[in-house]
Amino acid sequence: MGTVRGCEIPEDLLYNVENNVWLRKEDDGTVTIGMTAYACALAGQIVSYTPKGVGKEIKKDKSAATVESGKWVGPLKSPVSGTITAINDEVAKDPSLINKDPYGSGWIAKLSPADFAGDSSDLKTGADALAAFEEKMNADGFGGC
Amino acid sequence: MKLPLQSPRSRSESISWSIVDTGLLDADANMAYDHALMSALANGQLGPTFRFLHFRDCALLGHHQSPRQELDLDFCAREGIQVQRRLTGGGAIIFDPSQLGWELLCRRSDLPPGDMSTLAREICTAAALGLQRLGVDAQFRPRNDIEVNGRKVSGTGGIIDGEVVLFQGTVLIDLDIPRMLQILRVPVEKLDAHAIASVAERVTSLRQLLGEAPSKETVKEALVSGFRDHFGWQMAAGELPASLEKYYLEGLELVRSPAWLTLQDRPKEEQSLRRAIYRAPAGTLLSELLWDERGKRIRQIQFTGDFFVQPRRAVLDLEAALRNSHIDDLPQIVEQWFVQGEVDGFGLVPQDFVTAVQEALR
Numbered sequence: 269m270g271t272v273r274g275c276e277i278p279e280d281l282l283y284n285v286e287n288n289v290w291l292r293k294e295d296d297g298t299v300t301i302g303m304t305a306y307a308c309a310l311a312g313q314i315v316s317y318t319p320k321g322v323g324k325e326i327k328k329d330k331s332a333a334t335v336e337s338g339k340w341v342g343p344l345k346s347p348v349s350g351t352i353t354a355i356n357d358e359v360a361k362d363p364s365l366i367n368k369d370p371y372g373s374g375w376i377a378k379l380s381p382a383d384f385a386g387d388s389s390d391l392k393t394g395a396d397a398l399a400a401f402e403e404k405m406n407a408d409g410f411g412g413c
Numbered sequence: 414m415k416l417p418l419q420s421p422r423s424r425s426e427s428i429s430w431s432i433v434d435t436g437l438l439d440a441d442a443n444m445a446y447d448h449a450l451m452s453a454l455a456n457g458q459l460g461p462t463f464r465f466l467h468f469r470d471c472a473l474l475g476h477h478q479s480p481r482q483e484l485d486l487d488f489c490a491r492e493g494i495q496v497q498r499r500l501t502g503g504g505a506i507i508f509d510p511s512q513l514g515w516e517l518l519c520r521r522s523d524l525p526p527g528d529m530s531t532l533a534r535e536i537c538t539a540a541a542l543g544l545q546r547l548g549v550d551a552q553f554r555p556r557n558d559i560e561v562n563g564r565k566v567s568g569t570g571g572i573i574d575g576e577v578v579l580f581q582g583t584v585l586i587d588l589d590i591p592r593m594l595q596i597l598r599v600p601v602e603k604l605d606a607h608a609i610a611s612v613a614e615r616v617t618s619l620r621q622l623l624g625e626a627p628s629k630e631t632v633k634e635a636l637v638s639g640f641r642d643h644f645g646w647q648m649a650a651g652e653l654p655a656s657l658e659k660y661y662l663e664g665l666e667l668v669r670s671p672a673w674l675t676l677q678d679r680p681k682e683e684q685s686l687r688r689a690i691y692r693a694p695a696g697t698l699l700s701e702l703l704w705d706e707r708g709k710r711i712r713q714i715q716f717t718g719d720f721f722v723q724p725r726r727a728v729l730d731l732e733a734a735l736r737n738s739h740i741d742d743l744p745q746i747v748e749q750w751f752v753q754g755e756v757d758g759f760g761l762v763p764q765d766f767v768t769a770v771q772e773a774l775r
Contacts, residue, residue, distance in 0.1 A: 334476065334477070338529055341500065
């Protein structure tokens, strides 16, 4: 497990660092997306979660869901284009699951990607992702998780 | 969380802000403007902008709220009160031409660094500084309120979409509490003298604080001076670009679509009014709350009854701290309030407040 300034950043996931989202390619060809631990630390406790509906087509870098914490709304932007195949009913019941387990039970949406190879080429992983997050945290003036 | 201690002015002093006033509008037009201004900012067609908003009679939902749970929709329809959903978070509010809205639109880098709560605190502190210029002791109260002696005079909320930030607030210049109680669902059983008095202890207006309502121009000047002095911004009257029209029309289409208002549409029954009277050894507590059965959260709460605490505003601070909290966090929030606020309960202990809530949820 990679860590940047105390925030867990698993090195086996893909990231859009600017939008603070992660993506995991599943064995069945779908992708799971979610908020990074860093995004959760910036947001504070999340109290609302509104995903786009199953079957909805989402373009790359457009909102797949919105979350709310402390009266701040934040869209979660999908790192790839695709069709939503599942939303997280457990998170709908208890949005703070996103804070508690951002890379596990707090996932945001699952999608069937439209062009995974094309869309994922600019995503970062491994040491590159850790370095990019360090740079982003520095620019954001972030002290640590 | 460890955050660097930096002055709010450290990276924003040289930034120039345009001040605009879009005049008296319907709620859908104001929401369409928000959409348009965020799009223009995202596409590099707009710089940092401070907008004043004025609304015809309306009720505005927070972005994730359900109309049926928050509003008396039949009353709104009968009275011609437009119902709209904000892009920003927080709770439902009413607006009429006597109220003033303010908002800032900019890129994240135009504001001080830090997490969302830091950002809200800085912005609310600037707005409070402005209101102080009117002669009221306005202060920021976590999470996003501006209050005077415990009573809310301005509510706020925000959205961050990528690098684009919209943060907006209200100023209650005047307030018709009975009308507010007819429109908004609040944790009281019926519209009576107790309900009106209870709200009056928690919400105030500039008219009430100053003896007369200041003009909107006076309030606008005060707010701008607060932001200018707190952040060190250069702020001057500006105009909106012509390129905004395309985004504005997109925004109107979005906020007028039925899907926008029903983005969240849960039944009223899932958010029930609960109340209980708890007789503690040192006093009697009446807890009244709007309870989110699905999310197990306290949406709103108030404590009244026959008891004493010092400082007097402490109960109002507890109510603010418990808003939107998960029931599992209740004991910790009450304990933290009691210790950090140096509360003297004259024999009441934190567990008494916890029990008063638990009794209401039985």
